[in-house]
Amino acid sequence: MRKKIIYVYILTITILLINLSQVHALDLTLTIQTDKENYLIGETVKIFGQVLFDGQKVNESLVGIQVNNPDNNPVLYRTYFIYEVELPPVIEGDLNGDGYVDIFDAVKIALAFGSEYGDPNYDLTADINKDGIVDIFDMVVVGIHFGEGTPPHTWRIEIIDTFIADYYGRPVAQAKRGSLYFIWVRFKNNQQNYIKANITYTVYDSEGNPLYSDRVAQSVPPGGPHEFVSAFTVPTDAALGTAKIYANAYSNLPQDKGYPHCPEKSSSFEITSSSTSQQASSVITVQQNESNYQTSFHLKTDMKTGTYTAHATAFYHTGVIILLSYNSTSFTVSSP
Ligand SMILES: [Ca+2]
Ligand SMILES: [Ca+2]
CATH class of the missing domain: 2.60.40.3880 (Immunoglobulin-like)
Known part of the structure; x- marks a missing residue:
């Protein structure tokens, strides 16, 4: 009976050692x-x-x-x-370039909304169609591609x-x-x-x-x-x-x-x-x-x-x- 317990101990220790060597291999x-x-x-x-x-x-x-x-x-x-x-491929509407079109891209347009080229808050990135004004037509592009990426x-x-x-x-x-x-x-x-x-x-x-x-x-x-x-x-x-x-x-x-x-x-x-x-x-x-x-x-x-x-x-x-x-x-x- 005692011998059996010792065998179990040895077996357990052997398994532990094998496991340890495997952990070591995953270095x-x-x-x-x-x-x-x-x-x-x-x-x-x-x-x-x-x-x-x-x-x-x-x-x-x-x-x-x-x-x-x-x-x-x-x-x-x-x-x-x-x-x-x-x-990630360049996605239209992904204004912050994180590979995903979401609310943060829309926010970039919102911050520049209504601005025209030369205005202090004009943002070329937000002006997606590059017509010199950040407006609903730029926001629409984000809307179309929303959730892509x-x-x-x-x-x-x-x-x-x-x-x-x-x-x-x-x-x-x-x-x-x-x-x-x-x-x-x-x-x-x-x-x-x-x-x-x-x-x-x-x-x-x-x-x-x-x-x-x-x-x-x-x-x-x-x-x-x-x-x-x-x-x-x-x-x-x-x-x-x-x-x-x-x-x-x-x-x-x-x-x-x-x-x-x-x-x-x-x-x-x-x-x-x-x-x-x-x-x-x-x-x-x-x-x-x-x-x-x-x-x-x-x-x-x-x-x-x-x-x-x-x-x-x-x-x-x-x-x-x-x-x-x-x-x-x-x-x-x-x-x-
Ligand atoms: Ca984005
Ligand atoms: Ca525009």
Whole structure:
């Protein structure tokens, strides 16, 4: 009788070991590397890698990237949404380009309704038939195609948009060197419970120099929109031209092995030496249609020299379980 129990124990342990080895086989591999090991100020750093599930390309994964400078201060945060399927076809009426025609597209027309070319709220995207006026004929196109396409993912935490605004919270399209602005990141919680999130943003100038990044950690209440607003002074030596803001949401920071909650959102604005007012540009989602991710940034003259660390985390849902992976690499930056 006692022997039988021992056999059962051994059998159970064997089954557990087999199961453990199977879990090990279902590994999420995340690679990260740079195109060089040592860089000089003024050069461009390229960071790239791949996400593999059980040695195969993943059909869809989120990759979070964080680069820290030699003082261990974050230089940038990015998220790459990598997937194998084809880009959604361009659908007439899909004004925000998310591959689905819904109420949010109609809202874009509503916001510009009645405006004519030259009016401050005129929106070329909303003027679908391009006759210079946003009216019922544009709305009809959205009505005809309503519901076409594939509904976008419902992410637990979702970045709604990000933009640069003045002191009064009004979005601006141009920002003057040396002046103070506020970066807004609006986000929401699509779940019924509080979710821990780190909301981040990174501003790059037209030469790809990361100018500034900031973040806030919070327990996000259900619903939204919630806002993260932080001050940003345009550096006096920022490159003139089109600058970009990338907003991200992570469970924890990538340096702490947190994974992205959702793809990043971005918007652009012009850095000028003198400011004038113009309409702000629209928000886009950055996606990469491949199993690899790649990011690059320029080393501005005032960047710290020393050893930088790039952290990467991957989030992958097999359909049954969620797998997470972390990896990092380092590189040095020195003066030319
Ligand atoms: Ca849409
Ligand atoms: Ca029109």
